[in-house]
Amino acid sequence: MTWNFLEIEAQIKAEAQAIGTAQDLETFRLKYLGKKGLVTAVFASLGQAAPADKAAIGKGANDLKKLVDSLMTERAGWINSVKKIDERVDISLPGTAPALGHAHLLTQTLQEITSIFERMGFVSAETPEIETEFNNFTGLNIPIDHPSRDAFDTFYLDTEDPSSRGRRLLLRSHTSPGQVRIMKAHRPPLAVIVPGRVYRPDAVDASHSFMFHQVEGLLVDEKVSFCELKGLLTEFCRRFFGPKVIMRFRPHFFPFTEPSAEVDINAEILGIQRKKWLEILGCGMVNPRVFEAAGYPKGQYKGLAFGMGVERMAMLKYGINDIRLFYENDARFLSQF
Ligand code: PHE
Numbered sequence: 001m002t003w004n005f006l007e008i009e010a011q012i013k014a015e016a017q018a019i020g021t022a023q024d025l026e027t028f029r030l031k032y033l034g035k036k037g038l039v040t041a042v043f044a045s046l047g048q049a050a051p052a053d054k055a056a057i058g059k060g061a062n063d064l065k066k067l068v069d070s071l072m073t074e075r076a077g078w079i080n081s082v083k084k085i086d087e088r089v090d091i092s093l094p095g096t097a098p099a100l101g102h103a104h105l106l107t108q109t110l111q112e113i114t115s116i117f118e119r120m121g122f123v124s125a126e127t128p129e130i131e132t133e134f135n136n137f138t139g140l141n142i143p144i145d146h147p148s149r150d151a152f153d154t155f156y157l158d159t160e161d162p163s164s165r166g167r168r169l170l171l172r173s174h175t176s177p178g179q180v181r182i183m184k185a186h187r188p189p190l191a192v193i194v195p196g197r198v199y200r201p202d203a204v205d206a207s208h209s210f211m212f213h214q215v216e217g218l219l220v221d222e223k224v225s226f227c228e229l230k231g232l233l234t235e236f237c238r239r240f241f242g243p244k245v246i247m248r249f250r251p252h253f254f255p256f257t258e259p260s261a262e263v264d265i266n267a268e269i270l271g272i273q274r275k276k277w278l279e280i281l282g283c284g285m286v287n288p289r290v291f292e293a294a295g296y297p298k299g300q301y302k303g304l305a306f307g308m309g310v311e312r313m314a315m316l317k318y319g320i321n322d323i324r325l326f327y328e329n330d331a332r333f334l335s336q337f
Contacts, residue, residue, distance in 0.1 A: 002053070003042055005060040009067060016071035025075055032068045039064045105337040106213060106326055109314040110195050113215050116239045120232070122191045122217065127178040129197055130169050132161045135177035139184075139293040140256040148173065155199050155210075171199035175216035175307055176256060179286075183294035188220040188301050195310070206322040213310035218286070220303035226259065226285055229304040233263060233283060241317060244269055248277065257284025257305055265316055272319055280316065281308035 012032065019025050032039045042061040049057050103111070114124050136142075137149055147153060155171040178194030194216040202208040219232075230249060237245050246266035254260040261284060264277035272278075286303030311323050318337065320326075325333050 003045070003057065003060060005064070008038065008042075008064060012064065012067055012071065016075060019075040020079070022079060025072060025079065028075075029068075029072060033065070039068060102337075104326075104334060105314055105318070106310060108337065109310055109317070110213060110215070113236075113240065113308070113310065113313065114193060114195055116236055117193045117215075117217065120191075120235070122193045122219075124193050124195060125178070125182060126196055127175075127181045127194055129172055129199070130157065131172040131177045132163060132169060133167050134161075134164060135180045136170060136172050136174075139180035139290065140176050141287050141289040141293070142255045146255070152201060155201055173200050174198050175214040176305070178216045179218045179256070179290065179305060180294060182218060183220070183291070183296065188222070188296075188303075190218060190220040190303075192219075193217045204324065206324065209311070209323050209327065211327075212323070214307050215310060217283075217306045217308075218303060219305075220286065220291075220301050222301060224285070224302040224304050226304070229283060229285065229306070232304070233281070233306060237263070237265065237280075240313065241265065241270065252282065252284075254282055254284055256287050256290050257282075258287045260284030267316065270316055270319075272316065278312070278316060280312050281306050283307070 015028060015031075019028055029037075031037055034040065039061060042057065042064060046054060046057055046061070102108075118124060133149070136154070137146065138144075142148060154173045157169045157171070159169045161167040161169050175194045175196055175198060178192075178196070182190065182192050182194070196213065197211055198214050199211050202210055204210060219228075234247065237247050246269050248264050248266075249261040250264060252260045252262040260282065262279050263281045263283060264279050267275055267278050283304070283306035286301075286305050288298070291301055291303070292298065311326055314320065314326070315323065
């Protein structure tokens, strides 16, 4: 009996490719290595083979057996790995939604405030948190002996101000130095907001933090009135808190604005019972001395400015009663917003 080893080999390889289950694997094994299997038959034929053919038939039979063995190992591995995937992924189970993160409530609030003003035509600009005494105080007409310059009210750095010998740099205590920077660098008309962090050495409690956020606003042109300031901030509050908001402008004093006011929001309307009126921002008409310090020609421009506390706004809008919650990064708090 003669065997066409090449043909048998090709047939084995082709059939092995089609093995997809443990059952297929067993059928394949029986077909070639079983008692009545083809490879078994090749071995059996050695007995009657002519002595001259024995070596070739013996080698052929051994090669076929090795081929069948190695293909079976390979297919068995494949079947196992598929089975594992099937066990791991039960496609009939309801899916697990991936845990998605989201922006921190303060970031969301900052973005909301920024976008309201951007839609009104303001551009947003960030200015440095490390400032000079000039930008934080002098350029804003804050007198040299003003208590807010005191180390108890401002964080001073050990680093000397390279632009003013003997004066130290500081962490800005409000975003208003942004006004000075913008006016030193640009000519009116200007409509800019400056969002960012500010620092004050306050003892931390439910309503104070040594670091918090403000959004500064500055609008300068040849004709700007207090009426526009009121209109602008009223519209802003309606968009931020909703149309029912009740606010009041209360006369106040800031060295860098004249006249000046503070804006309070009626907390009862927002459903916060603690106190009737809560202050959210300071504002006013830019003091001509601030224009002067920025190098603008005398009497040519008018401007309005405001600065609001972002934490305050978020606390009022979302009924949060402790400022520390913003900084503790407790997921149980953050995930609510
Ligand atoms: N800088 C003031 C503050 O921090 C707020 C303010 C800004 C007031 C601009 C008037 C104009 O309290």
